[in-house]
Amino acid sequence: xxxxxxxxxxxxxxxxxxxxxxxxxxxxxxxxxxxxxxxxxxxxxxxxxxxxxxxxxxxxxxxxxxxxxxxxxxxxxxxxxxxxxxxxxxxxxxxxxxxxxxxxxxxxxxxxxxxxxxxxxxxxxxxxxxxxxxxxxxxxxxxxxxxxxxxxxxxxxxxxxxxxxxxxxxxxxxxxxxxxxxxxxxxxxxxxxxxxxxxxxxxxxxxxxxxxxxxxxxxxxxxxxxxxxxxxxxxxxxxxxxxxxxxxxxxxxxxxxxxxxxxxxxxxxx
Amino acid sequence: xxxxxxxxxxxxxxxxxxxxxxxxxxxxxxxxxxxxxxxxxxxxxxxxxxxxxxxxxxxxxxxxxxxxxxxxxxxxxxxxxxxxxxxxxxxxxxxxxxxxxxxxxxxxxxxxxxxxxxxxxxxxxxxxxxxxxxxxxxxxxxxxxxxxxxxxxxxxxxxxxxxxxxxxxxxxxxxxxxxxxxxxxxxxxxxxxxxxxxxxxxxxxxxxxxxxxxxxxxxxxxxxxxxxxxxxxxxxxxxxxxxxxxxxxxxxxxxxxxxxxxxxxxxxxx
Numbered sequence: 001x002x003x004x005x006x007x008x009x010x011x012x013x014x015x016x017x018x019x020x021x022x023x024x025x026x027x028x029x030x031x032x033x034x035x036x037x038x039x040x041x042x043x044x045x046x047x048x049x050x051x052x053x054x055x056x057x058x059x060x061x062x063x064x065x066x067x068x069x070x071x072x073x074x075x076x077x078x079x080x081x082x083x084x085x086x087x088x089x090x091x092x093x094x095x096x097x098x099x100x101x102x103x104x105x106x107x108x109x110x111x112x113x114x115x116x117x118x119x120x121x122x123x124x125x126x127x128x129x130x131x132x133x134x135x136x137x138x139x140x141x142x143x144x145x146x147x148x149x150x151x152x153x154x155x156x157x158x159x160x161x162x163x164x165x166x167x168x169x170x171x172x173x174x175x176x177x178x179x180x181x182x183x184x185x186x187x188x189x190x191x192x193x194x195x196x197x198x199x200x201x202x203x204x205x206x207x208x209x210x211x212x213x214x215x216x217x218x219x220x221x222x223x224x225x226x227x228x229x230x231x232x233x234x235x236x237x238x239x240x241x242x243x244x245x246x247x248x249x250x251x252x253x254x255x256x257x258x259x260x261x262x263x264x265x266x267x268x269x270x
Numbered sequence: 271x272x273x274x275x276x277x278x279x280x281x282x283x284x285x286x287x288x289x290x291x292x293x294x295x296x297x298x299x300x301x302x303x304x305x306x307x308x309x310x311x312x313x314x315x316x317x318x319x320x321x322x323x324x325x326x327x328x329x330x331x332x333x334x335x336x337x338x339x340x341x342x343x344x345x346x347x348x349x350x351x352x353x354x355x356x357x358x359x360x361x362x363x364x365x366x367x368x369x370x371x372x373x374x375x376x377x378x379x380x381x382x383x384x385x386x387x388x389x390x391x392x393x394x395x396x397x398x399x400x401x402x403x404x405x406x407x408x409x410x411x412x413x414x415x416x417x418x419x420x421x422x423x424x425x426x427x428x429x430x431x432x433x434x435x436x437x438x439x440x441x442x443x444x445x446x447x448x449x450x451x452x453x454x455x456x457x458x459x460x461x462x463x464x465x466x467x468x469x470x471x472x473x474x475x476x477x478x479x480x481x482x483x484x485x486x487x488x489x490x491x492x493x494x495x496x497x498x499x500x501x502x503x504x505x506x507x508x509x510x511x512x513x514x515x516x517x518x519x520x521x522x523x524x525x526x527x528x529x530x531x532x533x534x535x536x537x538x539x540x
Contacts (some may be wrong), residue, residue, distance in 0.1 A: 059514055060481045063334040066352040066359040066374050081370040082336040083361070087480070087537070089374055090335040091361065093351070100351040103361055105334050105373050107480055107535075109513070114540055116511030117470065159489055167389055186524050200387065201313070210357070210377055211330045213483045215508040215516045215535045238520065239487040239528045241353050241386030243379070244329055246485045246531050248518055250508065260507045263533050264378075265330050265485045270384055 005179045007188070013076070014048075018052055021076045025069060027143045034068035036142035037209050038191030040094070042184040044104040044215050047078030048090045050185060054080075055088040056110040057182050057220060062213040063092075064105040070096055077130045078106075086110040094204070107215055111219050120261070122163045122252040128172040128230045137197050146192060147176040149230075155199040167196040167237040178228035183216070186223065189231060189251060190262040195236030196247045197268055207268035210244075218259040226253040243267055272462055275449050276415050277458070278307045283346070286500045286511055288322055291346045293340045293386040295339060299412045304338035306412035308461030310364070312376075312454040314374040317348030319453060326380040327490060328453050331360075332483040333374040348376075356380040381489050388533070391520040395421050398442040398500045416462060417446040419500075425469040437466040437507040437517070448498035451523075455488070456493065459501060459521060460532040466507035466517045467538055477538035481513075486528040496523040513537055524531045 004012070013021035023043055029035045041063045041093045048054060063243060074096045082089040092104035125131075131149035136157065138144050153169030173192050195207050219228075233250035244267055251260040276281070276298045283291035293313055297306045311333045318324060320342050344366045352359040362374035395401075401419035406427070423439030443462050445455060463476050488496075505519035514537055521530040 011493070058332070062375060062481070062483060064359050064377055065332070067354065081373050084337065089334050089370065089373055091363075093361075098301070100359065103351050103359055103375050105332060105375060105481075109335055109537070113509065114513050114538065115471070117472070118509050118511075119506065120508035139351040175281070192284055200389070201385070211332070211375075211483075213332060213481075213533060215509075215514075217511060217514070217516070219512055236389065238389050238390035238531045239485075241384065241388075241487060242381040243384050244381070244485075244486070244487070248531070248533075261508045261533070263483060263485070263518075263531075267379070268384065 002012045003034040005177065007175060007179055007185055007235065009183055011042060011206055012175050013050070019077050019079055021047055021050060023076065024073050027070050027141065028145060031140050031142055037065060040065065040069055040102060040187035041191055041212060042188040044076055044092050044094050045106060046184055047092050048106045048108060049075035049082060051078050055083060056086065056108045058106055059109045060107040060215055061104065061187060062211065063103055064211045065209055067101045069101050072150055073103065098196055107113055118258045120250055120258055122169065122232055123234065125170055126234060131172055145176055146173055147174065148173050154200055155194060156202060158202070159204050160202050162202045164200055164202055169193060169199065169201040169235050171233050172230040173233050174230045180228055181223045186260060187214055190260050192233055193235040193247065193249055195266055196235065197240055197245055200237060200240070205219050205268045205270055207266050209264050209266050212262065212264045214262045216260060218257065222257055222259060225255065226259070230256045231259065275447065277445060277449055277455055281312060281454055283316065283320070284467040289349055289399055291317055291320060292343060292527050293346065295341050297411065298415060301410050301412055304340070308458035310335065310339055311461055311482060312458040313366050314346055314362050315376060315457050316454055317324050317362050317378045318378060319347035319533045320333065324378055325353060326356065326378040328376055328486050329379045329478040330485055331374065331457060332481065333372055334371055334481045335479055335495055337371045344371065352395050361471050364532060382459060388528045389521055390528055392502055392526040393440065393504065395440055396503060401442055415446055418443050423469055425464060426472060428472065429474050431473050434470055434472055439463060439469065439505045441503050442500040443503050444498065444500045450498055451493045451496045456530060458483055460530050462503055463505040463517065463519055465536055466505065467510055467515055470507060473539045475540055477536050479534050479536050482532065482534045484530055484532045486530060487528065492527055492529060495525065496529070499524045
């Protein structure tokens with residue numbers, strides 16, 4: 001039997017009743033401190049995705065990172081706070097040793113066909129095959145779990161302190177090895193962007209995401225169509241100051257469909 | 271004694287212990303169905319702002335509108351899920367008759383001076399005094415609580431079904447009558463934007479915000495500096511389809527300081 005995909009290993013749980021999943025951090029997903037936040041986000045959402053009372057698919061998800069997740073066990077509790085005819089509101093808590101390490105909310109909904117239009121159109125960029133993978137080896141483990149092809153806006157790593165003039169990044173990304181896209185992996189990939197402040201300042205500063213929100217514009221059908229294809233990620237910071245900065249981001253599939261719009265707030269030191 | 275400002279009337283509460291505030295809907299803030307969502311958002315955040323255990327000022331806030339708020343009493347329960355050295359994570363529930371009508375999370379933090387930069391600079395626009403207030407009287411009560419001066423992107427109301435080609439809106443806004451800006455009123459004003467779909471489609475469709483996230487780039491000091499001045503609001507939709515659409519938005523003060531970046535997801539019918 002072949003080993004499970006690293007993402008599925010990271011997302012493995014044991015169930016304790018309807019509301020609680022028990023998981024365990026996985027060395028393949030290590031970041032500087034604790035695991036990759038995108039995996040933590042996916043784990044929190046998994047409490048909803050795997051819940052037997054779930055109605056529909058995720059349309060909105062917000063996760064707040066309250067503390068670094070320590071190596072070892074954690075539990076995810078997802079509670080349907082309100083169930084309407086076609087929408088459902090969830091509150092989620094991830095705990096270690098009884099203390100909250102993340103809080104989250106999600107909205108799921110039964111979606112139906114309506115008028116549709118994409119105003120944030122995919123920018124004109126080279127195809128994935130024409131964009132190289134960076135030559136420098138990743139310094140943290142989780143980065144190896146993704147194939148990232150930077151079109152523009154990879155921080156240089158020379159840390160010369162020069163203002164880069166902007167924080168726009170565009171990259172093609174997919175799971176490494178490839179894995180068919182689902183709501184959990186799409187959530188994780190919404191956190192794929194390196195911190196805007198490193199790019200803008202060309203200076204290393206300690207930091208971390210404290211909250212991320214994901215709006216899902218894709219349904220199951222678009223995830224199936226995307227399959228193991230690349231996503232084009234675009235991210236840009238808006239404001240930096242008093243210890244915090246944000247970014248706003250989009251993920252399109254290769255066919256140009258906008259799958260996700262997403263936002264983050266980071267803390268930083270100095 | 272003069273009557274309280276309408277916003278303070280809308281935000282009046284009785285306390286039940288540390289965690290629970292009891293409020294009441296106010297006719298001055300009526301929308302088509304239920305009250306203005308911005309006021310509901312401010313009421314939910316007020317559970318944190320008024321909490322005796324609060325550490326620091328809000329940096330992030332997400333509210334999910336689970337049901338229309340019915341005329342009458344409601345309660346707001348705010349619980350500090352985790353308190354760190356300089357940050358605090360909150361979960362908030364607004365209830366009527368024991369059922370959740372809104373869920374929310376917030377992060378508060380003690381902020382300090384750091385490197386700062388605004389990448390999303392305020393666009394060049396005419397001054398408030400040079401931009402007229404629309405001549406047509408508001409059709410819902412809450413709109414009268416704001417002085418709105420549309421620079422561009424007010425939907426025509428002729429509903430001719432023509433694609434407007436874009437959903438960008440820019441307007442100057444402040445409380446009517448003017449009121450010194452605080453975190454609660456800034457939260458409410460983050461919801462000031464009319465639905466992007468009405469502007470883009472020139473078609474009336476029933477809809478409502480289901481979730482809003484606010485990132486606060488302003489501290490007390492910038493709120494004081496802003497005082498009763500105008501805010502420049504800018505909003506643009508990114509994707510519309512399968513019953514939902516989003517927008518991303520910014521609020522600057524007249525001095526060009528970016529106070530808030532904010533995002534919403536709406537449901538719509540057809």
